[in-house]
Amino acid sequence: MAVVRPTPADPTPGLAAAAGPGDQRAAPPELGESIAVLSGPTFMYSDPAGDVPPGTIGGLVHLDTRLLSGWVLTINGARLLVLRSQVTQHYAAQFVLTTPALPDLPPDSVSVSRIRYVGNGFHERISLLSFRPEAVRLEVRLAVAADFADLFEVKSGVRDRSAQITRERPSEDTALSFVYENEGFTARTAVRAAPSPSRIEDDELVWDVDLQPRQEWQVDLNVPLPPGLGVVEAVTGDIVDVVHGRAADPLRRWTVDRAVLRSDNQALERTFRKSRDDIAALRLDLEVKGQRILLPGAGLPWFLTVFGRDTLITAYQTLVAGPSLAHGALLALARLQGTRCDDFSDEEPGKILHEVRSGELTRTGVKPYGPYYGSADATQLWLILLSEYWRWTRNDDLVRELRGNALAALDWIDHFGDRDGDGYVEYGTRSPEGLGNQCWRDSPDGVCFADGRIPVLPIATCELQGYTYDAKLRLAELADGPLADPALADRLRAEVAELYERFNRDFWIPERGGYYAVGLDGDKNRIDAKTSNMGHLLWSGIVPAERAGQVVGQLMSDDMFSGWGIRTLSREERLYNALGYHLGTVWPHDNSLAVLGLARYGFRAEANRVSLALFEAAEQFGHRLPEALSGYQRDRLMFAVPYPTACSPQAWATGTPLALVRAMLGVNPVDGRLLLDPDIPSELGRITAGRVRAFGHCWEVEAVGRDGYVRLSPG
Numbered sequence: 045m046a047v048v049r050p051t052p053a054d055p056t057p058g059l060a061a062a063a064g065p066g067d068q069r070a071a072p073p074e075l076g077e078s079i080a081v082l083s084g085p086t087f088m089y090s091d092p093a094g095d096v097p098p099g100t101i102g103g104l105v106h107l108d109t110r111l112l113s114g115w116v117l118t119i120n121g122a123r124l125l126v127l128r129s130q131v132t133q134h135y136a137a138q139f140v141l142t143t144p145a146l147p148d149l150p151p152d153s154v155s156v157s158r159i160r161y162v163g164n165g166f167h168e169r170i171s172l173l174s175f176r177p178e179a180v181r182l183e184v185r186l187a188v189a190a191d192f193a194d195l196f197e198v199k200s201g202v203r204d205r206s207a208q209i210t211r212e213r214p215s216e217d218t219a220l221s222f223v224y225e226n227e228g229f230t231a232r233t234a235v236r237a238a239p240s241p242s243r244i245e246d247d248e249l250v251w252d253v254d255l256q257p258r259q260e261w262q263v264d265l266n267v268p269l270p271p272g273l274g275v276v277e278a279v280t281g282d283i284v285d286v287v288h289g290r291a292a293d294p295l296r297r298w299t300v301d302r303a304v305l306r307s308d309n310q311a312l313e314r315t316f317r318k319s320r321d322d323i324a325a326l327r328l329d330l331e332v333k334g335q336r337i338l339l340p341g342a343g344l345p346w347f348l349t350v351f352g353r354d355t356l357i358t359a360y361q362t363l364v365a366g367p368s369l370a371h372g373a374l375l376a377l378a379r380l381q382g383t384r385c386d387d388f389s390d391e392e393p394g395k396i397l398h399e400v401r402s403g404e405l406t407r408t409g410v411k412p413y414g415p416y417y418g419s420a421d422a423t424q425l426w427l428i429l430l431s432e433y434w435r436w437t438r439n440d441d442l443v444r445e446l447r448g449n450a451l452a453a454l455d456w457i458d459h460f461g462d463r464d465g466d467g468y469v470e471y472g473t474r475s476p477e478g479l480g481n482q483c484w485r486d487s488p489d490g491v492c493f494a495d496g497r498i499p500v501l502p503i504a505t506c507e508l509q510g511y512t513y514d515a516k517l518r519l520a521e522l523a524d525g526p527l528a529d530p531a532l533a534d535r536l537r538a539e540v541a542e543l544y545e546r547f548n549r550d551f552w553i554p555e556r557g558g559y560y561a562v563g564l565d566g567d568k569n570r571i572d573a574k575t576s577n578m579g580h581l582l583w584s585g586i587v588p589a590e591r592a593g594q595v596v597g598q599l600m601s602d603d604m605f606s607g608w609g610i611r612t613l614s615r616e617e618r619l620y621n622a623l624g625y626h627l628g629t630v631w632p633h634d635n636s637l638a639v640l641g642l643a644r645y646g647f648r649a650e651a652n653r654v655s656l657a658l659f660e661a662a663e664q665f666g667h668r669l670p671e672a673l674s675g676y677q678r679d680r681l682m683f684a685v686p687y688p689t690a691c692s693p694q695a696w697a698t699g700t701p702l703a704l705v706r707a708m709l710g711v712n713p714v715d716g717r718l719l720l721d722p723d724i725p726s727e728l729g730r731i732t733a734g735r736v737r738a739f740g741h742c743w744e745v746e747a748v749g750r751d752g753y754v755r756l757s758p759g
Contacts, residue, residue, distance in 0.1 A: 049566070050472060050501040052480030053488040059476040078102065083135040083162045083279070084328055085341065085348045086269060090115065092129045094139040094158040094168075098189050101198055101345070104166050106269050108349065108403030110198055111233040114189025114247075117158070117170065119182055120146050124156050134325035134693075135279060136161035136287045149180065154255070159287045163279045166267040167286075174255035184251040184263070190222040190233040194403035196411060199346060211247075219249055229404045236266040303365035303736050305705065308729025311663050312705075318667040319701045322693035323362060323369070330376050337372035343671060343694030350376060350400040350415075352422030353484060354696055356429050357633060361699030363436050364706045366737050370433045371442070377426055378449040380415055382456070387474040388412045390482075394456030396422040398479070411477055418479040420461065420471035423453045424511035431518030435713045438739050440526035447527055454519060457512055463502050467546055468564065469512055470502035483508060484634070485577070485612070489619060490626035491563055494572045496618035499565035506560050507577045509547050510584030516540045517585075547586060556616075558594040560587075574598060574614035576634050582641025592645040599638060600650050607678020608661045609635045609654060621675075628675035629687050632658055633696035636703040643707040648723040655704040656725055660684075662701065669697045705731065709752070711745055713738050720754050722747030 048057040080089045089102040096102035096115040104112035117124065124141040131137045139158040145151040153176050160168040174180055192209065193202040205224055212221035220235040241249040253261050264283065281291030305316040326341045328350060340362075341347065342354035355377070359370040382395035389412040390398075398419035405411040427450060434443050443450075461469040471482035481490045483505045491505060492498055516536045523533035551560045553572055560578050561570035578595050581587050587595055598604060603615040609630035613620050621627045635654055642651035661684040662669045671694035672687035686692075709731065710721030718738050724731055730748040734757065737743075742757040 050480075051498045052491060052501065052503070053498050055473045055478055055480035055501060056476050079129050079131060079137050079139070080344055081131060081135050081137050081160060081162050082325055082344050082348065086162050086166075087344055087348060088112075088160065088162055088166055089345055092126045092139070093117070093124055093141060094129065094137075094160070095123065103198070104162075104267060105195060105198070105345070105348075108195040108401050108406070109231050110193045110195070111190060111231065111267065111269075112166070112188065113191040113193065113202075114187055116187040117156075118185045118187070119143055119154065119156070119172075120149065121183070121185075122146055125151075132287055133161070133279075133289060134321065135163060138287060149176075153180065154182065159283055161279065161283065161286045162269075163286070165269050167283050168265045169262055169283045170265070171260060171262040172253065172255065173260045174257060176255075177257055179257070180255050182253045182255065184253050186249045186265070188220055188235055188247050188249065190224075192222075192224040192231045192233075192404070194405040194411075195346065195401075196403065196405055214244060219244060220247060226404065227408045229407045231404075232270075234268055236268075238264045304734045306732040306734070309727065311667070312659060312701075312728055312731075315659055315662045315667040315669075315701050316705065318662075319698050320365065322668060322698040323358070323695070326693060326695050326698065327369075330372070337375050338368060339372035339376050340369055340695040340699075343691035343697075345691065347399075347691060347694070349402075350380075350397075352377060352396045352398050352419045353425060356396075356422060356425040357637075358695040358699040360425075360429050360432055361633070361636060361696065361703040363432055364711065364733075364736060365702055366735075367433060367437050370429055370436075374426070374430055374433060374442070374446065377422075378446055381449055381452060382417055388477070389414070389416050390418040390473055390475050390478050392417065392456060392460040394423065394452035394454075395419075395460065396426045396453065398422060398482070412475055418471075418473055418475070418482050420469055420482040420505075421484065421508055421511055423456050423461065424469075424508070424515040427453055427515035427519055428511065431515075431522060434522060434526070436738050438716060443522055443526040450519060450522070450527075454516075457515070461512075466504075466568070467543060468504040469508045470504040470564075471508075472502035472566075485562075485575075485626040487625045489624075491571060492573055492613075492617070492619050492627075494574070494617045499563070499569070499571050501566050503563050503565055503571070505563035505577065506547075506551050507580035507584070509543065509551070510581045510586045513540050513543050513547070513586045514584040516543075544586060548588060548591075552591070557598060558591070559598045560595065573617050573619075574604065576604070576610045576612050576631075576638065579610060579634065579638025579641050582645055583637040584641075585644065587645070589645070592647070596642060596645070596647050596650055599642075600653070602677075605654070606630055606673075606675050608657050608673050608684050610638055611675045615675075623674055623688065625672070625687070630673040630675055631671070631697075632669040632673075632700040636696075636700040639704055639707045643710065643723075651707050652723065652725045655708060656727060658700065658704060665692070668693060669700055670694065671697050705733065709733065709745055709747055711736070711754075718743055718745075718754050720745060720747065720752050722752040723750055724748055724752075 086106045088104045090096050098114040103110045125144050127140045129139040141156040142152045143154045155173040157171040209224045218234045219237045222233045224231045242252045243250050285291040307313050327338045328341045340358045342351040355373050359373040363370050377396050380397050382391040395417050397415040397417050400415040401413035406413040463470045517540050520533040520536040523529040562573050562575045563571040599610050604611050611628050613627045619627050639651045639654050664684050670686045670690035670692040672690050674685040712719050732746040734744045735742050744757045745754050
């Protein structure tokens, strides 16, 4: 009988996955142009009317558990018509609605407003105003449902928990209350209403409302939220003051020390400002050793949690705006660094985690996310961020504090990461719930041959080796500096010199214009697809100067550059699909690393071409870049097209504009000095970045074209 070998599409043949729904991304269009409000690990997803019809992906989710799965408002049995709805702050939204034609009631007779926010709870105010010349009697009904689905299920298929959900009797302050218990996991949803409903029918709150001409009626609704890991300091206050931005907002206090940007190009300013605000919206609040820290969650709706790769890259991108997120990411991920070998969670000593979850499937052991360690790059990226944080801050004490974590990470790279002793970091999973691809291209077909074949595991992708090269060089710099270990520095520099030679021999493919293989498969065959991962190699510095031009030519070719950015996979390859998750889409974060790499090797015009394309794309999405764009050729369309289920906001897409501006300014901390090497496109005019924090001081950076200056700012 032929042996079935593991591949990313079937990483553990013969091992059955745990019972339960899969993790496939699914965002059906039932909600239309959905409206989402969020604060830390909490969000409310609804349709444009503010409703959450049962059976959709919408609802109120807190700490990976859906507390509301249905939330539908009707008047006299009819749903309302949308005039306009809009997010006013990341945590607040307003919906302007009207009544349709009803028996004995013409259309547009009653104006309906819904305003809501999430903070220390979910709050909503529904207001009605009658425009009829005579008195009207209305039945206002709110249908509520709570399925307590794990967020993993919301993406695919929800298990029926109704037999384990009980309803408590209404109390003085609670109109509806649902409680779910299973194997020690408990969740509760309480709905409070003022005024109290006229009656409760099943899970529907009903108010009988008599309105005189021009009379207004309103009801306030509140769903309390339990505390937990990652809950940020929330905005509080009267709902009208919150929605209209008049309440004290911790976001504004947090952003006061962040870098600010001014430009002759207003669209660039708005994009930068939107990125700053979205990063603030995605913050998670943790406590490590008694110290409160902040770090970015990965993205709405599926990834409002601590990640390894996403969090680290976002923190790297945003260091130019301030070091606090990088500081938080380093401490939080060090605290959760692997200490043992565990097949189910892919944990290994020294390994930095992939993802943390707190929903029922994780808490009851069905899923391995408490935390899950299936990432072959987060450990190197943690070392890279530690170095970059030190270069910007010169915080020797933190580096020394994390010395043990850094050495454990290095040991993981050399022993557990290099699974077969060939000098390369490879990945494979031992968990029936494990990820098949454990690089950033983590979909089952994200790594493929040019002819479409899926490689066998374990796989050593090219960017993993670039990250390893960069991480060891940076750790050698720290060993020469705050770690005071010259023997370690010498050893690491010898190892990276050997890796450099070996990598450029084994991964280089001279055919088709010359390029780097996306990886080596389990038989050490070159996986010969042309991918955007080559941009990561430029960022890491592992590409010889004499080959850089060929790599840049590949990335900027018509087959890879769509006009909106560099595609994940070349159009030459068999599996190319403009809508394929890693098979032809354009990812902003992927492009930001390529831009930093292009600038590193002196290809400033190409870096600016990619950057301008992304800034122009951001304008089309309210100055916010989505997680990924479809790979359609720009000259064939009038607009950019988002990937169908893209997260938005998504942390490393949100961090991209900051990285692009850094590349244009050419601003870098070197040996305690802030250096500037600008190349600003004429389309952007003058750029001024204020409150840039480095070495414990604030700096202002200004540049136009290739001229610029840096000066120390007060404070």
